[in-house]
Amino acid sequence: MTMKALTANRLDDGEAVFWMGGRWVDRFADAQLWPDQDPAAEAAEAHAKNELTQVVDAYLIEVIESDGGYAPLSYRERVRAMGPTNKLEHGKQAEGGAAIEALVHAHGAARSTGRVNLIKRK
Amino acid sequence: MPTLVKWTGADAELAEDPFTAVDDDQPLPRGDVIISLTRFQAEGDQLLSEGRKIGVRVEADEAVEALAYDLPRIAVVALVFPKFRDGRAYTAARLLRERFGYAGQVRAVGDVLREQAHFMIRCGFDAFEPADGSTPADWAHVAARFRHVYQRAADDRAPAFTERQG
């Protein structure tokens, strides 16, 4: 079952951020999740797109369950939520912990909602 | 009510705009009008004989050369920026000034933003219909940003290589 989250980049430092109840948080694990089809998701996205000074380029992403937590469905969004795979000490992944592990071990990445081959992050 | 930003050569000021911009399918009001290139080619002679001042609006994909022979009779050439990123009007303006020696008003219309003031003035624009609510002071401020320029354009600024020689 896929859920939705709202993400953007913070205007002043470019950090990937996630919507949580009216404010923007740094950690994907803290992101607000909506069930698929929930109109509140679109409403939040519309609100975020009109933001002038907080964030840039807000958009909804699909999220799946993973390892007791959640992970973005697309591999690109996982990289945004974790950090670059060539420097594990950089980016949000440096924090470690269960939430990051859920992202690291997530599989079943897809660009679309279609079911696809598994992909494991090395 | 003055709405046009005009560049005097040294400063920007707000001015009354005596011209009415008219679409192809609109009837012409009295007085000075800005009409499309197509309409000018069809009705221009007639309108000029009526003693009005005529401005011609040139779209980004139209060749400003089409006006070459009529320029002495045209008071305003309005060059359209369909999006501010569409840079064709910069070439059109330079051609008007440098190739055809046009001495009338070259006006920027459409998606016209203050941050382009420096480039526009250098290319020979001397009037602007801003789309971003900017004021003459904004335009003058941006126009004054660079104390030196590297290349010659339609304005009279000496390029760096000339300054270096003298």
Place this chain on the structure above:
Amino acid sequence: MYRYDDIDKAILTDRVAEFREQATRRLAGLITEDQFKPIRLMNGLYLQLHAYMLRIAIPYGALTSAKMRKLAFIARTYDKGYGHFTTRTNLQLHWIKLRDAPDILEHLAEVELHSIQTSGNCIRNLTADPHAGATADEVDDPRVWAEAIRQWSTFHPEFSFLPRKFKIAVTAAETDRAAIKVYDIGLRLHRAPDGELGFEVLVGGGLGRTPYLGSTIRKHLPTRHLLSYLQAILRVYNRAGRRDNAWKARIKILVSSLGAEEFARQVEEEWEKEPRDGVDLPDGELARIRAAFAPQGFETLPAASAAFQAAKAADRAFARFVRHNVKPHKVPGYAIVDVSLKAPGETPGDCSADQMDVVADLAERFSHDEVRVSYEQNLILPHVKLDDVPQVYAELQAAGLATPNIGLISDIIACPGLDYCALANARAIPIAQDIAKRFADPERAEVVGELKIKISGCINACGHHHVGHIGILGVDKKGEEFYQLTLGGSGAEDAEVGKMLGPALPADKVADAVEQLVEVYMRERADGERFLDTFRRTGMAPFKEAVYADAR
């Protein structure tokens, strides 16, 4: 090395002030992102996956120790202690904050560095032969002309909103170390039969979704008319280039659709209409720029160096380093020393701030304070005395910068890819690392010989995959990273676009495939043939068969 005069400095200072004002207005919400984005891009600031990326221009790849130290300072102070040298000889910093950008630009301006026009639909950073001023095979110093074009193209009022980005490269030798055939405009300095110096002008080369090799629209343009001719080309493009579809907006599409002959005719027609005096530089200005690049401080030395020879005899590793990373210099007793940023296991093109300081120091002490960036993402110390090469080698080695692999299989070009870039479909860095690790043994790499692998994480081809002897393009197949291999590309004077090997391979099969391709080459090669030569002789069949044998 060109040094800014008061006019250059004033222009840069004014630009820094302009951007500070614009960024401040943006952060305060006085200007929208739509309006700010082109401004931001024209100052080299991209929004990427994790943060803003700042692309600092390194005009014609030329740095001094002061500039390199400043880059190290910026990397340490405002980023995560490293930078990435690109295929456009720029430096990218991947962890930049918009609110720091005005201060960063101010710091850069102190050493005449900037990020002007490193993005946006304008004329981008000029690139040139990184061996300029050091190589015997050039007819003139291409940096003179690259600098002239740089100034002319900076804040050009007519050409700052082109249909798409515009890139110009200059070379002055038969051996093309600047890939001019895949540039929007490629300029090749040469002498006409009567001795007159001129440019062969190629237009419409480019990589990306639709790769093209440039067409020669003018065989010989006298050098004094360079800028007026460029103006004619740019003006034809500005007026006629497509603006309806970003994938069809480059000049290569216009040249292709008109045909090179018609395009050339339009350029010549435009060129004839404009007085050239106002555009072409006066002799005095050309002389001033030329003087900045005049060779200085070369000692009169014997062609051979006893110390250098002795070091080679005594140390096999040093001898190997010399074989691959040291090139002949036009001045007797000197050499060009390549600094590899491709240590196996490292990120290709990355350089830590500490390493930048080491290179800066070596440049100052041993290379007439010059260091260059090549489009193959390596650095070059262009003027090292043979006597000093052993010392330089020792210090490079201590800093992890002496991998003896220039031009070899582990000297891989790779874009940042999906690890950093918002445009990417797949990662490029891990693929490069896998391949480089397989061929980390320097003896093995040497036996394989020249083999240029180039990896792009998406169709935009920043990794130049189209012109790799082996090209690798990352594609996204329903969320999984797949890689399409091409063979037989070249970015040199024998430029060619690579041909597809077969269906895309999953990430964990790519290094295996490269090993299989190398095996075929080793089996098939005739005496003295590089991989590229063997491929050109045998064609695709044996290579395809080896990689896709299991498929049957």
